[in-house]
Amino acid sequence: MKKEQVTMRDIAGRLGISTVTVSKALNDKEGVSEELKARIKETAKEMGYRLNLAARAMKDGLSYNIGVIIPEQFTNVNHAFYLRVYQHIASRLEAYGYSSILHILTIEDEEALNLPRIYYEKKADGIIILGQIKPAYIEAVQQMTIPKLFLDFYQEGAQVDSIVTDNFYGSYELVSYLIREGHRQLAFVGNIHATSSIQDRFLGYYKSLLEHRIPLDPDWIIKDRDEQGILIDLELPTRMPTAFVCNCDQVARALIEKLKKEGIQVPADCSVVGYDNDIFATVSEPQLTTVEVDMEMLAGAAVKTMMKKISRGEASTGRTVVQGRIIYRDSVKSLTQAQSTD
Amino acid sequence: MKKEQVTMRDIAGRLGISTVTVSKALNDKEGVSEELKARIKETAKEMGYRLNLAARAMKDGLSYNIGVIIPEQFTNVNHAFYLRVYQHIASRLEAYGYSSILHILTIEDEEALNLPRIYYEKKADGIIILGQIKPAYIEAVQQMTIPKLFLDFYQEGAQVDSIVTDNFYGSYELVSYLIREGHRQLAFVGNIHATSSIQDRFLGYYKSLLEHRIPLDPDWIIKDRDEQGILIDLELPTRMPTAFVCNCDQVARALIEKLKKEGIQVPADCSVVGYDNDIFATVSEPQLTTVEVDMEMLAGAAVKTMMKKISRGEASTGRTVVQGRIIYRDSVKSLTQAQSTD
DNA sequence: CTGAAAGCGCTTACAG
DNA sequence: CTGAAAGCGCTTACAG
The missing domain is CATH 3.40.50.2300 (Response regulator)
Structure with a gap:
């Protein structure tokens, strides 16, 4: 059931202008008069326009998603911690225009070395692994050709940067x-x-x-x-x-x-x-x-590192340590x- | 930093065939000889091909994501429950080729009636709200023009279907x-x-x-x-x-x-x-x-209902009740x- | 300041 | 069984 969705073309049609101008206006780019821009934004709102990020994503070769993987095994011990860290990650990512996909890695998938489907479907531009995974799975993870980051644990010898609590x-x-x-x-x-x-x-x-x-x-x-x-x-x-x-x-x-x-x-x-x-x-x-x-710092450091990797293709940051308090x-x-x- | 990614065109180029055939083969569609199909799949694997779901998504006008929204307020009480239900939802969705995006609705966003960005960016084809939200926010939710579902709570008078435990x-x-x-x-x-x-x-x-x-x-x-x-x-x-x-x-x-x-x-x-x-x-x-x-049943019912709504544009299912046990x-x-x- | 053209990577409908 | 063409909705680079 394909819904009739409002597109930039619809807005352009209504206003008798081109989609290029609509795109520029909605993204606050140069090259549209203030007056037209205002009219475009208003019309967009009126028509209930919502951006189709998938289209932009395809153009950019980016998904604007980060996958957060929590091994099920650890999820059973301290749900609160993982959920809260995830929340902080998600809210930090929003500031970068990113969403986060939480994937809980089942014990079976970890055993069978199954990488998450979001990887195979290019649904994530980077992967944050939150919670210790088995050495064999770490090797599998290293095969992934997107930026990855270990959060709250590290593995000696693994060529993956990590953020850990001290x-x-x-x-x-x-x-x-x-x-x-x-x-x-x-x-x-x-x-x-x-x-x-x-x-x-x-x-x-x-x-x-x-x-x-x-x-x-x-x-x-x-x-x-x-x-x-x-x-x-x-x-x-x-x-x-x-x-x-x-x-x-x-x-x-x-x-x-x-x-x-x-x-x-x-x-x-x-x-x-x-x-x-x-x-x-x-x-x-x-x-x-x-x-x-300090979960907020932990999440903040993770997101900052990940964004650097994605946007600037930045090299290794090694092990980053975040302080706690008594x-x-x-x-x-x-x-x-x-x-x-x- | 746009990575050079392997596309169907690359596979087609290597094999001297068209992308149409590659697409058919990879999706197990009719119209490719078994032998060619095997060669294509092998080549894809060899070249490390990963589907770009965003492209398919754009064609279909679908994101292949479901947003799961958990109000922060409730998240503080019973993390374990919500995380586990989420996990079950996610794994059920996988069977439909869907991923799930967990969004934790902050108390401030709930107060300010801010809908999640995944809605405004068409990142989700449907929204499951897990945990009671305020009446004013329920009204905001009803403005969303995609299928929505309340899970683990209901609101009299709201025109939104819900799955609740008994x-x-x-x-x-x-x-x-x-x-x-x-x-x-x-x-x-x-x-x-x-x-x-x-x-x-x-x-x-x-x-x-x-x-x-x-x-x-x-x-x-x-x-x-x-x-x-x-x-x-x-x-x-x-x-x-x-x-x-x-x-x-x-x-x-x-x-x-x-x-x-x-x-x-x-x-x-x-x-x-x-x-x-x-x-x-x-x-x-x-x-x-x-x-x-029975969290599994709860999640299972939610996903089934949601998928019906998305694929068949199915009408109201009302209140679905899932049994518990002593x-x-x-x-x-x-x-x-x-x-x-x- | 404004827009025509091309392209992102797939898939669908049609033709051969 | 195989493929050329068109299109999904946006953005970029370029021309006017």
Whole structure:
């Protein structure tokens, strides 16, 4: 059912002028008298004209769309984060006259190395991949002959630029805060082989320990998930630390529940910090001290980089790092105060 | 930066044939010998050919995109639900050769009645609105000259078809279950003027009361949010029911926390049920008995209806209702058993 | 300031 | 079975 749509020709016909002039007027280009331009715009509005971007797109060899790909696997963990980042990306793109197509990469497609159809149909001028994908899929992605960008993760050796949150430094700061509060027995909770994020958060923790000459105790690296990312039951260490540094809020909350069942109160008997500042941070009892990613900056950096690549065919920007900040809540007890009031 | 892209002409040139034949072959149309077709497909693959859908789109006067609009306001409550429904919509659309553009309608744009740019640029052949929007915006939406569909809500009087979950019947079934379990003192938690969903869930509750000749007690309709949808502190009724029927899991969980603080155990002293089966249902302690929406059916119905509208210009389908199902968990105590063991 | 011509990459209807 | 021609709706480069 092809609808009779108003085109520039219709406007031109009505006004007895050419489509060229209509095009110029509607795009605010030089070469139309102000008076005619006004009349054209008015007529366009009156007739309910809407630009057919597909026509312009074809002329330019551009789609004016950016594909945002979120792997389904990660979508299940932290919907809020991905949806919000997407929203910020979309709104930034609007300023460039771009729309965004959200494609959720199913586990099956990731396994089978199926590239999204928007690529095969030239529906996107660039692709932003939001959330870690498997190495094999990364290779497939590199076959795509359009600009691409990794967001919120990176892969060593991959020839794809990425924008990441500063997991390393964020975690480092959070642990340094704990140490300033008098904690010196700090466990890390997370599978340090599961994702680059967890790994970096662990290394930030480790850096802070090193700086304060606190030895790293392997018994205090507690696995929270298997290599597939499926969360497992946490095992409390035999010797307890004064604080647990969890790689994410969800696990921090699970840990607190577990501690409660063992009769250990948080933060009275033991402090716990998370990471992400997602729903689990506020749903947890007590609410979590954690690190928040600046989603707006993350999205802003991604869009800016992508637009450069598209318009100027700009070369590699490498790894861009976006800072986070600590959100102080109720899951940490200050041991320095505690001692002074003893 | 216009990339040199492979076109049908390039393939035709290489093979010494016409683009018409290439087009026919690639689209599996009649009129090309099997042998030539195979050679064309092979060459296309070899040359890394990707269809330029924009060209076909222009010919057809179609964009092969459907816009999915989610109001930001609702996005903040239940990200998981919207993202998952979107995913199902997107994957259903793929089967029709369609992509989906997710547009999050900001509160400001909704207030200012700004229609999404994808409409003004003819980037979408149809629009699915997922989540309740304000009446004024509904009127704006009706100005759009492309097929539109409301998903997960409806508005009396609006000339727009909608697909909704059966809030009425789902709630009715859930309450009937509670009554079967011996409960006869049932409170409803939710602002029955806030959304059509809450209202329908309330009415399902009421229907079940009516059927069982249980009088409706106004003191047992407990407000959970203001008219803007902002959750407020719950006030427990002076006379306690044996079960609370909450309009959503989030509020059910908040209620349970509140009850705990008052020393009332769930479900031992009091039962609580939710609705939605979202993250709050499993994060709650105990986990909630609730109603789950069949998101796949919801999305499937939406896409089917939309495709009909686009291809056949089909008329109104009115209100389509999609069933949910009860998920039984640990927040309900059977009073019949309790009595029999007394 | 205004417009005729050509072209973006496909597909459709028709002719051979 | 194969292809020349026309057209989708816009924009660009050029001419007047």
